[in-house]
């Protein structure tokens with residue numbers, strides 16, 4: 274049933290679904306093993322939930338999993354997973370900022386190879402807001418692109434999947450946006466400091482001028 278739904282959705286939206294079969298348990302396990310200790314997880318493109326269920330199996334009781342799936346039929350299936358830690362959002366991942374403010378760990382099955390270049394860059398830029406970005410693909414050619422957004426990118430090969438897959442584990446984001454935010458904070462701090470110095474200098478000068486006036490009055494008297 275799940276297989277039929279997957280194939281029929283693939284036939285209707287081949288570029289969007291990007292796979293003829295859902296991920297194998299081997300691939301799902303390999304992806305989830307990369308999560309480490311993160312407990313607030315965001316999943317991009319969960320489809321029928323092969324990776325989602327594996328994440329939930331390992332997530333602590335107080336953990337959180339928010340899934341973004343564009344396909345309403347897949348969302349219906351995901352919503353049938355009754356788990357209080359799971360939230361399913363039927364929207365494009367590009368809008369995820371409207372729903373979550375923590376993108377600490379992203380687990381993604383998005384078919385990036387089928388996306389056009391600007392769409393792909395948009396997703397990668399968005400994903401680089403995370404500390405750990407786990408993405409699978411059916412080709413080994415994403416590394417150089419990921420290196421522009423993350424300092425550490427590792428590839429793991431999973432042969433037992435149809436077709437065999439590559440899991441990219443990206444960490445240590447270059448955080449361009451965060452760096453520029455930090456720079457503007459530092460500039461604001463420097464501005465505050467220089468205003469304080471100016472104010473203090475003015476106050477000291479005023480006290481000094483009053484003191485001089487007082488001394489000259491005393492000397493005249």
Ligand SMILES: C[S@@+](CC[C@H](N)C(=O)[O-])C[C@H]1O[C@@H](n2cnc3c(N)ncnc32)[C@H](O)[C@@H]1O
Pocket residue numbers: 289290291292294295296317318319320321322323324341342343344347364365366367382383384
């Ligand atoms: C290759 S399938 C992976 C399904 C599942 N995670 C698995 O591993 O079996 C990719 C999924 O990404 C979803 N998807 C594609 N573009 C998306 C987008 N812009 N926003 C959210 N989901 C998207 C598709 O609907 C599809 O379910």
